[in-house]
Amino acid sequence: xxxxxxxxxxxxxxxxxxxxxxxxxxxxxxxxxxxxxxxxxxxxxxxxxxxxxxxxxxxxxxxxxxxxxxxxxxxxxxxxxxxxxxxxxxxxxxxxxxxxxxxxxxxxxxxxxxxxxxxxxxxxxxxxxxxxxxxxxxxxxxxxxxxxxxxxxxxxxxxxxxxxxxxxxxxxxxxxxxxxxxxxxxxxxxxxxxxxxxxxxxxxxxxxxxxxxxxxxxxxxxxxxxxxxxxxxxxxxxxxxxxxxxxxxxxxxxxxxxxxxxxxxxxxxxxxxxxxxxxxxxxxxxxxxxxxxxxxxxxxxxxxxxxxxxxxxxxxxxxxxxxxxxxxxxxxxxxxxxxxxxxxxxxxxxxxxxxxxxxxxxxxxxxxxxxxxxxxxxxxxxxxxxxxxxxxxxxxxxxxxxxxxxxxxxxxxxxxxxxxxxxx
Amino acid sequence: xxxxxxxxxxxxxxxxxxxxxxxxxxxxxxxxxxxxxxxxxxxxxxxxxxxxxxxxxxxxxxxxxxxxxxxxxxxxxxxxxxxxxxxxxxxxxxxxxxxxxxxxxxxxxxxxxxxxxxxxxxxxxxxxxxxxxxxxxxxxxxxxxxxxxxxxxxxxxxxxxxxxxxxxxxxxxxxxxxxxxxxxxxxxxxxxxxxxxxxxxxxxxxxxxxxxxxxxxxxxxxxx
Numbered sequence: 001x002x003x004x005x006x007x008x009x010x011x012x013x014x015x016x017x018x019x020x021x022x023x024x025x026x027x028x029x030x031x032x033x034x035x036x037x038x039x040x041x042x043x044x045x046x047x048x049x050x051x052x053x054x055x056x057x058x059x060x061x062x063x064x065x066x067x068x069x070x071x072x073x074x075x076x077x078x079x080x081x082x083x084x085x086x087x088x089x090x091x092x093x094x095x096x097x098x099x100x101x102x103x104x105x106x107x108x109x110x111x112x113x114x115x116x117x118x119x120x121x122x123x124x125x126x127x128x129x130x131x132x133x134x135x136x137x138x139x140x141x142x143x144x145x146x147x148x149x150x151x152x153x154x155x156x157x158x159x160x161x162x163x164x165x166x167x168x169x170x171x172x173x174x175x176x177x178x179x180x181x182x183x184x185x186x187x188x189x190x191x192x193x194x195x196x197x198x199x200x201x202x203x204x205x206x207x208x209x210x211x212x213x214x215x216x217x218x219x220x221x222x223x224x225x226x227x228x229x230x231x232x233x234x235x236x237x238x239x240x241x242x243x244x245x246x247x248x249x250x251x252x253x254x255x256x257x258x259x260x261x262x263x264x265x266x267x268x269x270x271x272x273x274x275x276x277x278x279x280x281x282x283x284x285x286x287x288x289x290x291x292x293x294x295x296x297x298x299x300x301x302x303x304x305x306x307x308x309x310x311x312x313x314x315x316x317x318x319x320x321x322x323x324x325x326x327x328x329x330x331x332x333x334x335x336x337x338x339x340x341x342x343x344x345x346x347x348x349x350x351x352x353x354x355x356x357x358x359x360x361x362x363x364x365x366x367x368x369x370x371x372x373x374x375x376x377x378x379x380x381x382x383x384x385x386x387x388x389x390x391x392x393x394x395x396x397x398x399x400x401x402x403x404x405x406x407x408x409x410x411x412x413x414x415x416x417x418x419x420x421x422x423x424x
Numbered sequence: 425x426x427x428x429x430x431x432x433x434x435x436x437x438x439x440x441x442x443x444x445x446x447x448x449x450x451x452x453x454x455x456x457x458x459x460x461x462x463x464x465x466x467x468x469x470x471x472x473x474x475x476x477x478x479x480x481x482x483x484x485x486x487x488x489x490x491x492x493x494x495x496x497x498x499x500x501x502x503x504x505x506x507x508x509x510x511x512x513x514x515x516x517x518x519x520x521x522x523x524x525x526x527x528x529x530x531x532x533x534x535x536x537x538x539x540x541x542x543x544x545x546x547x548x549x550x551x552x553x554x555x556x557x558x559x560x561x562x563x564x565x566x567x568x569x570x571x572x573x574x575x576x577x578x579x580x581x582x583x584x585x586x587x588x589x590x591x592x593x594x595x596x597x598x599x600x601x602x603x604x605x606x607x608x609x610x611x612x613x614x615x616x617x618x619x620x621x622x623x624x625x626x627x628x629x630x631x632x633x634x635x636x637x638x639x640x641x642x643x644x645x646x647x648x
Contacts, residue, residue, distance in 0.1 A: 034429045116428035167572070176575015254570045330427065337430035342570070370428055377432055384502035384572045387436030392498045393428050 004090040004423055009295040012093050019100035020288035020311075021318040026107045027119050027280050028322025030330060032058065034370040035276040036269060037334030038377075042346035044265035047331050053266075054273045054323055059316040061277025061361075062285075065203045068364035069279050070307055073123065073286025074293070076144055076364065078131045083139035089294045094419040095134060095412070096287035099126035102411035103283070106404065116393070117400050118368035122408045123283045124148060129409025130416040148365055152401070155356050155367040156375025163352035163379030170344055171383070174257065181244045181253060184260040188239060189232050195267045195351055196231030199274060200224040202358045231267060238263045261343035268350035275354040276369045277319075278361035285315035341377070345385045349376040371397055434499050437491055437508060438565045444487045444515055445638075449559040451480040451519035452631060456552055458526045463541050467533050474526045481519040488516045502573060504648040511641045515562070517634045518555065525627040534620045537613055543602040550595040551628050554635040557588050561642050573646050581646065585639040595632050599625065 005012070036050040045053065078085075078092075085092045103122035110117035124145075131140045174183045204220035215223070242263060244256045289311050341349075353373040360367040374393065381389045458473035491512060495505060528534075536544065564581045571577040606621055 034427065037427075037429055116431070171572040171574060175571040176577065178576055180571075254567060334427055334430045337427075338433040340433050340436050344570075374428055374432055377429075378500075381500055381502070384569075384574075386433075387438050387502065387569055388434035389500040390432055390434045390498060391500045393432045396431075397428060 005093065005294060006298055008423065009298070012097065012291060013295045015097055016093075016100070016288045016291040017314060019097060019104060020284050021314060021321075023100050023104045023107075023119070023123075024281065024284035024315045024318025025322035026104055026111075027284055028319035028324075029326035030107070030111055030322075031119055031280055031370060032273070032276060032319060032323050033327045033330035033334060034373060035272045037331050038338065038341060038346050038350055038373065039265050039269035039272070040331050040335035041338035042262070042265055042341050042343045044262040044343050044346065045269055047328055047335065049266075050269065050331055051323055051328055053270055054327075055320050057270045057273035058277035058281065058319055059312075061274035061279075061358075062281035062316060063277075063312055065274070065278035065358060065361050066281050066285075066312070067307060069282035069361050069366050070286045070289055072144070072148075072364040073127070073282050073366060074290040077124070077127050077141055078135075078139050079141050083131065083135045090423065091135060091420075093291050093294055094416055094423070095127070095130040096290045098130050098412040098415035098419060099123060099408075100284070100287045101415050102126040102129070102408055106408050106411055110400075110404070115400050115403070116370070116397055117404050118370060119280055119283045120366045120368045121152070121401055121404045123287070124366065125405035125408030126412035127287075128405075130412045132409075133413045134416040134420070151360060151365045151367050152371065155360060155372045156378075158375075159352040159356035159372045160375040160379030160382070161352075162355060163348050163376040164383050166348040166352055167345060167380045167383045167385050170348060171385075175344065180257045181260070184257045185239060185242070188260050188264050189236050191264050191347065191351075192235035192267050193228040193232040195228075195264075195271050195354075197224050197228030198351075198355050199271050199358055200227035202355070202362050203278075205362065235263060235267060238266070258342050258344060261347055265343045265347045265350065268347045268354065271354040271358075272350045272369075272373075275357035275361070277316075279357050279367060280369055281312075281315045281319065282366060284318060285311050288314070340387050345380045348385075349373060349380050352376040352379060435494050436569075437495060437501070438569055440487065440491045440494075441508070441512065441515070442563055442565060444484060444491065444512065445559050445562040447480055447484045447487060448515045448518040449555050451477055451484065451522045452552055452555040452635075454480060455522040455526060455631075456548060458529075459544065459548055462526075462529050463536050463544070465535060467530070470526075470530055474523075474530050477519070477523050477526050481523045484516055484519045488512055502569065503645045507641065507645045507648055511638065511645060514634055514638050514641055518631060521627060521631045521634060525624060525631070528620065528623055528627065532620060534617060534624075536621070537609055537617075539609065540602070540605055540621065543598070543605045547595065547598040547602045547625070548628060550591065550598050551632045551635070554588065554591045554595060554632050557584070557591060558635040558638040561585055561588075561639050565642075568646060578646055582643065585643050588636055588639045592632065592636050599629060 032054050036054050039045050040047055040050050080086065083091070103119065103126045106122050107117060107119060128140055128145060173187045174180050177183045201220060201224035204215060204223060205217065239260065242259050245252050289307050292308065292311060353369065353376040356372050357367060357369050374397065377386070378389065380386055454473065454477045458470060458477060461469040461473055492509070499505070501508065561581055561584050567577050568581060602625060606618065606625070610618060
């Protein structure tokens with residue numbers, strides 16, 4: 001039945017682009033705001049700067065470190081042989097189109113209802129749904145699904161743990177010392193180094209092979225140290241402009257200290273956008289890449305074909321469009337709501353979340369950046385860093401998983417049968 | 425709030441607790457003004473001063489209710505919720521006690537005998553000092569939060585609370601002086617006056633004790 005592919009190939013590809021763009025738009029409007037809102041809330045950067053940082057680093061993240069997650073979504077969840085896609089490649093196209101549409105529509109409905117739904121969970125639910133009902137339960141690589149679902153629990157706990165210890169070091173080295181300002185100036189450059197180093201290291205070790213770079217572990221470490229030092233140099237330059245308010249009382253002194261951490265938070269905001277790009281862009285472009293692969297090859301399945309740059313660009317463009325039209329409003333709302341999060345805490349949460357997400361990206365596991373960040377903030381709270389946290393949100397997040405997976409699946413099953421009926 | 429990151433952050437009770445303490449300490453200051461005019465025997469001015477205290481007491485009550493209604497059980501705080509509520513309860517006792525004292529003197533228009541005027545003022549300024557110290561330590565809560573309730577800042581608050589012990593001892597001495605002066609008046613002023621003045625001293629003593637307990641409660645909050 002490959003003639004369906006050759007006959008309607010262009011139409012399928014156009015639809016995939018449309019739906020993929022729609023999905024990326026949703027990611028940009030909602031998800032990115034979660035990633036950037038903390039920095040804006042902590043007054044480390046303005047909304048305009050946040051959008052600019054997001055545009056650059058979302059794209060860099062997707063391009064440099066997004067390959068693994070994209071290939072997981074594209075070809076890691078469904079077993080091509082067991083699903084019989086070699087004989088009927090159009091089923092993969094229908095399925096991926098349905099998944100994009102289902103996830104996109106569900107995100108739209110959920111955000112209207114105000115539910116904290118994750119794009120990652122929507123798309124995974126949708127793909128598993130069409131595969132189980134439309135094809136067969138055997139076609140799903142259940143081992144992969146189990147590790148993905150496990151990572152949804154592990155990633156917030158992991159980032160929470162990192163954030164806890166990171167904030168403890170800040171307390172020990174800076175906040176609880178005799179002269180917090182001097183110590184902030186002394187230690188913040190090392191934290192900035194850590195941001196550059198960790199992100200570069202994880203990216204180099206785990207993710208860069210798809211760009212065509214083959215480097216050894218030692219080379220990666222050396223390059224990462226260089227990246228860390230370069231980041232640190234930029235940071236030291238920026239820090240030189242931060243002066244302590246003269247003759248101020250203790251309250252004002254802590255305000256000066258937070259200004260130092262504000263510089264650090266510019267860097268963690270970049271790492272957050274990078275991490276988000278490396279993981280969540282795949283939700284939109286993974287299915288698109290799968291469809292493109294089938295159409296371009298005329299029905300021959302080749303999971304190893306490289307990800308074309310235009311697919312990535314389309315995903316990036318969708319995110320930027322979503323961010324520029326709706327996302328900035330969400331950022332502003334979040335920024336207003338989280339005034340309690342000062343830079344000395346915000347950076348710890350962001351660095352912990354970004355590290356966790358980039359590690360997941362390198363391993364090819366789609367996680368939710370938002371949920372990981374929630375875990376990180378709770379970690380800072382455990383270290384007595386935040387005045388009041390609504391733990392009820394955690395329950396809501398769990399509930400949203402329970403609802404999102406079946407609904408994403410149901411919607412994609414409906415669309416799958418609709419598409420199959422139309423084109424057969 | 426629909427967004428998980430935005431919804432995660434609850435309203436911090438720290439500023440409201442500090443404002444409530446401002447109000448509570450303010451009522452003690454107003455009691456000082458009330459005593460001034462009561463000593464001079466100007467009961468119409470005293471009535472006006474009493475009204476201010478009643479107003480402050482009502483305002484503090486309002487603030488207390490507002491803080492409580494924004495502290496649901498599900499809120500994750502850097503200290504125990506019940507310790508915070510106990511602190512709030514203690515703070516809220518200050519305006520109540522002030523109102524009781526001014527009410528006691530005003531309704532009966534109990535005259536304060538001349539020989540008592542100076543010892544009473546001395547004793548009250550000591551009470552005011554204790555309340556001011558409690559006010560100061562409560563205003564350390566921002567800085568305590570900033571430093572994660574440990575290190576230098578926590579040590580500083582510990583020292584401040586220890587200083588409150590010294591104030592308490594100084595107050596006790598002044599209370600003894602005042603009581604002796606009162607008992608020397610036995611026979612000169614009516615026994616009912618003596619009883620009411622004794623109640624006045626008792627009321628002021630409660631203000632002192634409450635201020636002191638606020639400091640202790642804050643330490644409990646820090647160590648939780």
